[in-house]
Amino acid sequence: MESVTDTLGRPLRDLRISVTDRCNFRCAYCMPKEAFPKDFAFMQREKLLKFGEITSIVKAAVPMGLRKVRLTGGEPLLRKEIEWLIKGLRAIEGVEDIALTTNGSLLAKKAPLLADAGLDRVTVSLDSLDDATFRAMNDVNFAVERVLAGIEAALAAGLTPVKINMVVKRGVNDDHVVAMAKHFRGKPVILRFIEFMDVGTTNGWRLEDVVPAGEILKRVTAEVDLEPLQANYKGETALRYGYADGVGEIGFIASVTQPFCSACNRARLSADGHLYTCLFGTQGHDLRRLIREEDASVEQLTEALEGIWRMRADRYSEIRSDDTRDLPKVEMSYIGG
Ligand code: SAM
Ligand code: SF4
Ligand code: SF4
Numbered sequence: 001m002e003s004v005t006d007t008l009g010r011p012l013r014d015l016r017i018s019v020t021d022r023c024n025f026r027c028a029y030c031m032p033k034e035a036f037p038k039d040f041a042f043m044q045r046e047k048l049l050k051f052g053e054i055t056s057i058v059k060a061a062v063p064m065g066l067r068k069v070r071l072t073g074g075e076p077l078l079r080k081e082i083e084w085l086i087k088g089l090r091a092i093e094g095v096e097d098i099a100l101t102t103n104g105s106l107l108a109k110k111a112p113l114l115a116d117a118g119l120d121r122v123t124v125s126l127d128s129l130d131d132a133t134f135r136a137m138n139d140v141n142f143a144v145e146r147v148l149a150g151i152e153a154a155l156a157a158g159l160t161p162v163k164i165n166m167v168v169k170r171g172v173n174d175d176h177v178v179a180m181a182k183h184f185r186g187k188p189v190i191l192r193f194i195e196f197m198d199v200g201t202t203n204g205w206r207l208e209d210v211v212p213a214g215e216i217l218k219r220v221t222a223e224v225d226l227e228p229l230q231a232n233y234k235g236e237t238a239l240r241y242g243y244a245d246g247v248g249e250i251g252f253i254a255s256v257t258q259p260f261c262s263a264c265n266r267a268r269l270s271a272d273g274h275l276y277t278c279l280f281g282t283q284g285h286d287l288r289r290l291i292r293e294e295d296a297s298v299e300q301l302t303e304a305l306e307g308i309w310r311m312r313a314d315r316y317s318e319i320r321s322d323d324t325r326d327l328p329k330v331e332m333s334y335i336g337g
Contacts, residue, residue: 018336090118107150259317278314
């Protein structure tokens with residue numbers, strides 16, 4: 001099948017699947033405690049897509065050009081027996097890359113199981129090496145050591161290259177970017193600095209809190225020699241730099257100051273089966289209903305996905321303004337980061 005493209009000529013290559021909207025952390029930029037208190041009504045279990053439903057959707061997207069799948073959430077390692085989903089995805093012909101984004105809290109325990117199931121690699125979120133700052137940022141007093149142990153376990157299990165996501169927020173952890181770059185240099189780890197984004201409606205986003213990638217780069221290059229690297233493929237979100245002495249790589253995800261919508265080839269599937277064609281979407285397409293109520297076959301799902309994708313015109317980050325900021329966007333923990 002010819003690869004289907006959207007109204008801006010972009011194919012679908014990458015699907016991010018949220019397997020749960022729950023999380024054991026309360027990072028203020030994502031699930032602030034005030035908006036997600038202890039008694040918050042998370043999705044009921046029967047609303048979650050079952051593993052077989054997820055694999056049907058992935059199978060349906062492969063003929064359209066899908067090659068990469070990322071499991072996320074919420075915290076994906078809270079979903080029971082996620083290794084069975086990974087096994088199911090691994091068995092799908094055409095899926096070339098299976099990754100998982102995690103806060104790392106359960107990784108030390110689960111890394112070998114995930115690798116055995118066929119996971120290719122992990123991205124671990126880590127916002128500071130300073131224990132007090134890290135505990136404050138996850139807002140559940142979780143020690144940084146335990147995440148570092150998770151990263152080591154992932155490296156030992158071969159879930160490489162391990163990527164580390166650091167969301168940089170002004171006045172909170174921007175002073176820690178150089179220490180992070182120095183710490184991971186020389187390890188098979190790719191550190192990525194992420195600009196604080198205006199996802200959802202609860203994180204109190206302000207442009208003043210965003211540290212532009214250009215500024216982070218300046219701070220890092222003041223102490224470490226870096227050289228720009230070519231993108232690995234069209235649509236890569238990170239701007240890449242290598243350490244001048246050849247040991248390792250860092251990247252910047254500058255979705256606020258240097259948007260990359262023109263090459264955006266990804267979609268997101270919420271834990272309750274709604275497909276979103278943009279991270280800043282306000283409305284999803286209900287695929288669970290097609291599966292559960294209309295008993296849609298994989299072929300019928302492909303048809304539905306093609307119809308959705310052909311209509312896609314999203315370019316939120318390129319047209320971000322005071323007006324778009326107040327749209328009723330869904331939360332990242334629901335749609336999948
Ligand atoms: N719980 C997992 C984790 O933290 O890795 C997976 C889900 S989380 C929503 C996925 C990624 O989104 C994380 O790397 C997180 O740091 C990032 N993220 C969440 N809120 C963000 C925001 N407002 N701006 C930029 N990145 C954000
Ligand atoms: Fe949880 Fe990840 Fe969001 Fe932090 S960024 S609250 S770990 S889902
Ligand atoms: Fe893709 Fe939407 Fe992000 Fe633009 S704003 S890069 S279209 S997800």
